[in-house]
Amino acid sequence: MFNFFIIMDEIQGNNIARNFSSEYFNYTINFIISKEFPALTDFPDFSLILCDLDKNIELAKKHNLPVIAFSHKNNRQESLMGTPWLILDTDGLSPFFLNEVYCRHYKKPLTITTTNRCIIRELTTRQLPELLQLQEENKNNPSGCFFPQNCTTYAEAEEFLQNYIKNQYAFYGYGIYGIFNKENETFLGIAGFSPFENVITSDTLNSKEKNFKISENLSEKIPEKKSKNISEHCSEKTSEKYPENDFNEYSAEIGYSVLKKWQQQGIASEILPPLIHFGKEYLGFTKIVTRIEKNNIASIRLAKKNNLKILICQATEQTNS
Incomplete structure (x- = not known):
């Protein structure tokens, strides 16, 4: 089971989690929603990050975590260039996509x-x-x-x-x-x-x-x-x-x-x-x-x-x- 950290405005984060759970109701996932990057020394296994700010992408990279950038109308000033994974719409999130991001990051067979x-x-x-x-x-x-x-x-x-x-x-x-x-x-x-x-x-x-x-x-x-x-x-x-x-x-x-x-x-x-x-x-x-x-x-x-x-x-x- 993935621990999916959604680091952005909490209203937006909750909407993403709710829509994902509604679309894939048979898929078990643990959502952790926060406006600020978690102050953790060790992240749990099977952790993924979704965020919309460059600073949080860099923090995820420091922890060697797979990170997905979310581009939307309210963060046009962000470059979001620190990760190969970028979505323009949360409809792009799916269980297979999350698994692909995780496997590519850790070089595991998908x-x-x-x-x-x-x-x-x-x-x-x-x-x-x-x-x-x-x-x-x-x-x-x-x-x-x-x-x-x-x-x-x-x-x-x-x-x-x-x-x-x-x-x-x-x-x-x-x-x-x-x-x-x-x-x-x-x-x-x-x-x-x-x-x-x-x-x-x-x-x-x-x-x-x-x-x-x-x-x-x-x-x-x-x-x-x-x-x-x-x-x-x-x-x-x-x-x-x-x-x-x-x-x-x-x-x-x-x-x-x-x-x-x-x-x-x-x-x-x-x-x-x-x-x-x-x-x-x-x-x-x-x-x-x-x-x-x-x-x-x-x-x-x-x-x-x-x-x-x-x-x-x-x-x-x-x-x-």
Whole structure:
């Protein structure tokens, strides 16, 4: 339970607390409302600060407390530049936002959502062995891997994961997450979002050889000719775009990959709906697409059940070179 210190005019603070409690009546939180910064040497665990004055932001920083600045019409003279967290309207306060502020401040993995059996949470370096196992299981299916194909050693994978954790979640606000068993924290797989690449550049792929195709009708014929990994052919000479009215900067690609020993247990069916809801309601994605190989009928059915735009792709041919 968070101890939420609201340090500002007490009438305004009480209104914020009352509105929050009314909106999220099932969420337990301890409000401490004060006009002046509390004269405490040690703050209780799970403390958060909401304030509207620069001096109180600085005091919160001295105590190493996560602090949210509130800008309103009566404090325009304040810069509020001492914290990365700023709200212009108290409607921006939510349980998830408070948890995000806390986790970012203390560099803890953020829980995205939960289901009956699973927790979807940001990755940590502790998952490196399981991610490498997932990589090995999907060596002929790059879309099921976490690491890029040029990560060929343990050290390269470790460095990539460290940089991903450090930069991806905080900067972009989303990424690929771990799927964990709710009871025992066992790692089950990965799921999450990546930016949708609206443009494929190639000087060799033409309309007959293109190995990606948007399809809402599974009976549509997919080109029979397969290509090697598309990255081998890419250049900047030509480009082909998907319809601009279908995808924009608010589009994202959703994907998931489950370790073999946990497959065929309904994990993907369970985690996909709440993850899509999170992407639309919290991240603001207006279009979500999923990339599925042509012969993966189960995933295609699951995507259609969840009203996802399906990007059918041919399985890539692997070479021994």
